[in-house]
Amino acid sequence: MPSLDEDEHQRSAADLLTSGVGRHDRCLIDVPPKSELLAEDDGWADDWPEDANAENTRLIESNGVDEFGSISPAVPSQEEKIPYPKSVFYIVVTEACERFSYYGMKAILTFYLKFRLLFSEDEATVIYHAWSMLCYFTPIMGSLIADLALGRYRTILYLSVVYLFGNLTLSLSAFTPIAPTLPRQVGTAMFGLVLIAIGTGGIKPCVSAFGGDQFVLPQQARELAAFFSIFYFSINLGSLLSTVISPLLREHTTCFNDQCYFAAFGFPAILMGVALMVFLSGTPLYKKVPASGTILTTTASCIWLGASGKLKALTGKVPSRMHWLDHARGRHGDAIVEDVRVFTSILVLYLPLPLFWALYNQQGSRWVFQAAKMDGKVGAITIQPDQMQVINPLLIMLLVPLMEKYGYDLLAKAGWLRKPLQRVVAGGVIAACAFAVAAILQAKMEYNDSMGLERINVLWQVPQYVLITLGEVFFSVSGLQFSFTEAPVSMRSVVQAAWLLTTAVGDLMVVWVAHSAKLSSQTYEFTLFSCLMLLDMIIFAVLAHFYSPYRPVPHAGTAQPSSESDDETLALHGPRLSTPFQPLDHDSVVLPDDDPTSYALDDEETSVYDSTRPPPVRPQYEALNGA
Incomplete structure (x- = not known):
């Protein structure tokens, strides 16, 4: 071989x-x-x-020469055993350490902004979400750098160095001998946060795709699925441990007679250094795919030509076309234009999605400040306000496998939430309920405070964390599933970029509300977000109702429904991911653009269109890339 x-x-x-x-x-x-x-x-x-x-x-x-007289590339047969790539071990460990660094720093950031840098709650919330927004804009930059210039390996390497310098800079901002005055501390901290945003955002679209590059497809499709399961688990594990450890370092270590944020930020910096060293250690084993251009620039060009052509048609300068993107066919051809048409249809569905992330990301800001006003004593231990965030990754690790194995089947049998878009709506409604519960709790806290009553125990926050996590399972997992099964193979990187941008826009919404709304009570703000989320899901449900699913032209070798009833089952259930773990960090997993088998298929004994469960994701590789 x-x-x-x-x-x-x-x-x-x-x-x-x-x-x-x-x-x-x-x-x-x-x-x-x-x-x-x-x-x-x-x-x-x-x-x-x-x-x-x-x-x-x-x-x-x-x-060899095929039956048509064309040279056919030699592909290892399914029977040939391809060794499992040892390089993925280094990638998984790198991801676990990087996620520990990111979430460990993020868990204590709002407290640092308020209690060490002396910002108000609103100002700290604005800074926190503005930084988070930057973290979700920079992946576009990272994707372009990797695809157009450096390739994934060098992009990860160089931006990890930037990431590490950002961690060290943020840690040094809390070290009094280096930054003795408040203005110097603020300036150093802001510079460190910008470097971290560039680093984490830049490598975000590259790490998991780089892991996917190590496998030979389609022969190692199942091994690839196993890799993503382990990869997802490493994300959750890193988040879980860091959310417990970083608040303990902040609270129980002292530097210069004060809480030691230097150690609390320094430990994530050490983990990022470990991540960089582990990644470098695997260099001789990596399969490095060179930069080969990006569909992002092609998509942008296609949309620009279509929009400008439509404007010219309205003014009579050029003939009108049936679809506004048809004006780009002369430059980019029919195949790309058709793919971009599908992408723009998905993009319309994305318009209401940012509001969910506006609610979800407040776990690290408004909900932490809410917990700070509550009693953290539970028996002999004291729960730190920023430790309450650990509920989310813990529940994710429990709920996602349970929903995959039992939950979706039970819902489908009951006739509920069969389609991914229906589950997205359900996730949004559950998130609205979480903020309604948070508003009720906040109102009770304000009442107790005004009456001089004792503080409410922090465990009363558990219901809202359970609800927001359940909402994430329905919303994020189903949304990613829908996006990748609906998008043509060539558009997957563009769809991922659009998905990340919904999170960035959600953070922007929180920045605007915290800075401009000036509501007199936090109860009113939580209630506002809850009501807006319900209205938002009504709009999304209407858009989803009129959405036409993407159906590629059948080619030889592509799995097709065996009957009208089977086709109906597919339409009702929608495809489902078959990996047992989904990412806690909804943006961290990006598949290679040309991966023909994004997820492992179910056992061969199981029918693709089993009427009792949603069918697995089936590749559209043959239909799009040629047989």
């Missing part, structure tokens, strides 16, 4: 002969049968340059 590098070279050489101009097009070259090409006495071959004959002979012998 050839090595991976040799195999990739064979694929590339054959693709030059068999691929058309467009990404999705493939043309067949009229090549005589193999026996004729290899015959020594054929006169027509004598006129070829000697090196051309040698190269064609090498390609034919190593790849």
